[in-house]
Amino acid sequence: MKILLVYPNTPVTYWGFQYALEFISKKASFPPLGLLTIASMLPGDFEKRLVDMNVDKLREDDLVWADYVFISAMAIQKASVREVVDRCRALGVRTAAGGPLFISEPEQFDDIDHLILGEGELTLPPFLSDLERGEAKHLYTTEAWAELCTTPVPAWALIDVKKYASLNIQYSRGCPFHCEFCDITVLFGNKPRTKSAAQVLGELDAIYHSGWRGAVFFVDDNFIGNKKELKDDVLPAIINWMENHKHPFDFLTEASVNIADDDALLTMMVRAGFNDVFIGIETPDETSLTACGKTQNTNRDLIACVKKIQSFGLQVQGGFIVGFDSDSPHIFNKMIRFIQDSGIVSAMVGLLNAPKGTALYQRLLREGRMTDDFSGDNTNFTMNFIPKMDKNLLVQGYQSVISTIYSPKHYYERLLNFLKVYRPSKTGSKNLTASNIMAFLKSIVRLGIIGRERRYYWKVLFWSVFRQPKLFPIVIRFSIYGFHFRKIYQTS
Secondary structure, three states: OEEEEEEOOOOOOOOOOHHHHHHHOOOEOOOOHHHHHHHHHOOOOOEEEEEEOOOOOOOHHHHHHOOEEEEEOOHHHHHHHHHHHHHHHHHOOEEEEEOHHHHHOHHHHOOOOEEEOOOHHHHHHHHHHHHHOOOOOOEEOOOOOOOHHHOOOOOHHHOOHHHEOOEEEOOEEOOOOOOOOOOHHHHHOOOOEEOOHHHHHHHHHHHHHOOOOEEEEEOOOOOOOOHHHHHHHHHHHHHHHHHHOOOOEEEEEEOOHHHHHOHHHHHHHHHHOEEEEEEEEEOOOHHHHHHOOOHHHOOOOHHHHHHHHHHHOOEEEEEEEEOOOOOOOOHHHHHHHHHHHHOOOOEEEEEOOOOOOOHHHHHHHHOOOEOOOOOOOOOOOOOOEOOOOOHHHHHHHHHHHHHHHOOHHHHHHHHHHHHHHOOOOOOOOOOOOHHHHHHHHHHHHHHHHOOOOHHHHHHHHHHHHHHOHHHHHHHHHHHHHHHHHHHHHOOO
């Protein structure tokens, strides 16, 4: 059987980094890890091709070749999914789909031949068995959670790794916390499930042998969900592997803020090659944190936590939300001050939305406040429910936050604040590539000569050259990120 795996187009978004990718001549930030993993679960005698519409065009010849088109997508890719499904139907090509979008809205995709929902380790085998007998059903789903010991290494041979800014690994699924607005526990449950250290090393080997050198994203929604196993087995194994392979990768991941409570964990992560960590800060307002169930962020000095993490050698990216029921008009200035003082350079501030299935969605549904489907993009000035604060005031306040923190003056001021605290690892990847050099040269022209930020760009650049030359590559990277963020938000 011929299987075409299709990853739909993702619109320009904050985390898409599309404007930043232009500087390094890459097509997309990350490859479709889910589809690459599913590809490895298919029978060995199947012919497999993969088209990532973010890096290549989906041609009619590709569709005609296939017996089945497999689609995986997130909510933000819904428009592209509809286009792909319509093209398949017009050509008479059968379709199968799974992933977050289809789990949350299966009723909107009745025209897809087979919906394979839940975790693929559990729902793909019965589908394939029925398909072999000619008895495949429309819907396959389960409420069980898979043990990751059976999850195969992704089929990296199906893509051109050079088209991406980073490759990726999934070590764990699930999060032990109960944040009201988050759909991670809906998708993966509350009990963190992990791969073994041997599996992680096997995936590192596969990425290494693909020829890749550079950034590798551990896509876990909370990498430290099982700290004991991480510290006892996985991180020591990664440290040893990285030393034996001369540190070919730089790792980034996501974690909860309680990572700041464990000095040994921070030290081990940096030794293992982790440079970046995304943390959901959400809000500096304690009342809102308590109300939304973000208990791991309460009763602590969040700025001190961030600065401690930075001082260990981890760059902190942060997620922030406005629009909680307890937010007052004072939240906007409070948010600006927190972000500036924390030195979180990549601060994604979004309007609160309620993904289907979350506790927030269920509560708002009971209160009669739900209005629209979740778009998957909380930085596009839309909300899918009626907020307690006047919506016009909320949107205006949100606009004031992002126009301030991403103005060149405030952005570079925050970058300098971060640089003065950050202590980079001495063992990180030292890969200097042609794309890095090209990015620097392009930044000189687009940011240092013709850009509105040129005054601030040169100020921080020269500060790095004379004060902290080791931080020079980071200055260039964040300068390029700032360009992307301003384009996303269209700030002046």
